[in-house]
Amino acid sequence: MTDDLPGPPWQMDWTVEARQDFDAMPADGKQLVLAARAELITAPDPYYRGIDADACLPHWITVRPLASTRPGGSHIADLAGGRGWLVFTFIRRHAEPQITVTDAFWA
Template sequence: MSEEFTGPPWAVDYTQDAEKYRIGLPEEPREACREALFELLTARHPYRGEKVEPARSTVPRGPHVAYFDSYRGWIRFVFLPRVAEPQIVVEEIFWQ
């Protein structure tokens, strides 16, 4: 029996700081952040979204940034495309 790469929705995990920041956002930006994260979780490949770009152009498979709330906020995340339990790890959330 061969293991196959599973598709979306992906599992998600937050660093402690990202989770605290997300919980502390006002309601409207928190909802916009939730919607952006939902798009990442359901995308066939999270690094290929419309509002997604590499955090550093020199590391194309490293951390990426997804923008939300008309580019007023962003989510820095890493996608771990493991065969068992592919996962998105949210490292940082920022909104202004």
């Protein structure tokens, strides 16, 4: 047995409320949210820890902790300069690491 965790692509699940918010978004919002989803599930670390760690992200998405005092807790992916966002938590389990989206918004 190895202590290495499985790598990407990660599983992603949505809370009922976040999924309803996503379903209610206009097409342009859904398109950016799905593109952000693709970036998050294929990233070696969805939290993009470290200096300039999100430099490989497209210019329209930034990822940061929701609370600076909890760098391992919920994170927010700001989309299109704050026009929308996804709040998510990455649970690094041995069996099935998973990203859970708890909030989705598009203005």
